[in-house]
Amino acid sequence: MNYALIVYGAPYSQQAAHSALRFAEALPHRGHRAATVFFYHDGIYNATRLMTPPQDEPNLRQRWSLLAKAHNTSLLVCVASALKRGIVDNKEARRHGLDGDSLAPEFELTGLGQLLDAALTHDCVVTFGA
Amino acid sequence: MTSKRILIVLRHAPHGSSWSREGLEAALVGAALGQEVSLLFMGDGVFTLCSEQQVGALGQKGTAPMIDVLPMYDIERLCVDEQALIARGLETKDLMVAIEYVDPAELIAEHDIVLTF
């Protein structure tokens, strides 16, 4: 089955991102795939390319990136939630005259419509609340 | 796009966190995509429906204007868990819109997708 996961929790503040990642990595064991992970609320902070955890902690940024590459998972970030909290891609940075971007390359800023679209088209939706 | 019935469950009070705004935003987007959307207010989510809400001291928008536009998006079912009102000493006259009392379990059973905020 194709799964849509929704992540509301900021990395390292709450367990939501760890739980979602762990679940996403386990899906192939039973023949499934995380087709879409949608980051909303404080979950959008998972998408920062500037995340620099100490070496003895799990590197969430690296793990999301590996997941996306291994299973062609779309890592979608609510653009409205992201911009107001300082997560911007190159295009938005230029549009708003900012001196740098902060979105990690595997992630994509999208509208909330993509969350609804994933919920409507995927076989199962699991929310990881914060 | 396939048509499914979407239930948005709001469980948090306005202003103190962005949950209710973000939940209502999802409801409006779902409706704009042509889906049938219902709202269920449980727990502190019923405070989202209180009349006389205002913007915050720094101009934070709150949720009252979003509740006002729901009919324009054809979101007609505003469902409330009566227990939540009773527990908070609120009555329907305290609310800014007409609501419908429901059994939360039955409402969930009637919908294909349930998103909680």
Next chain:
Amino acid sequence: MVLHILNRSPFASRVHEDMLRAMVNEDRVLLIEDGVSAALKAGITLLPTIDERLYALKEDLEARGLSQRCDPCVNIVDVDGFVALTEQADKVVSWF
């Protein structure tokens, strides 16, 4: 069957009360994160009538040192078991 996921301790939050009001008889509950404390003997009394439909995530119990302290009625599942529960559910509703 609806799978309800609870990630809040019933000793600290009242969200489990909303969850119980949203459940019907065949529904299941999976405890994850801080929700696993509901698997303790004192915790399951706060989740009455669920009995054999109560599941708890093994790795979250182990991380908190609670594995051996669970009530025997709780079904302990690993992350693959978590996936299996979602397969069997018509929909998944999260409470946080």
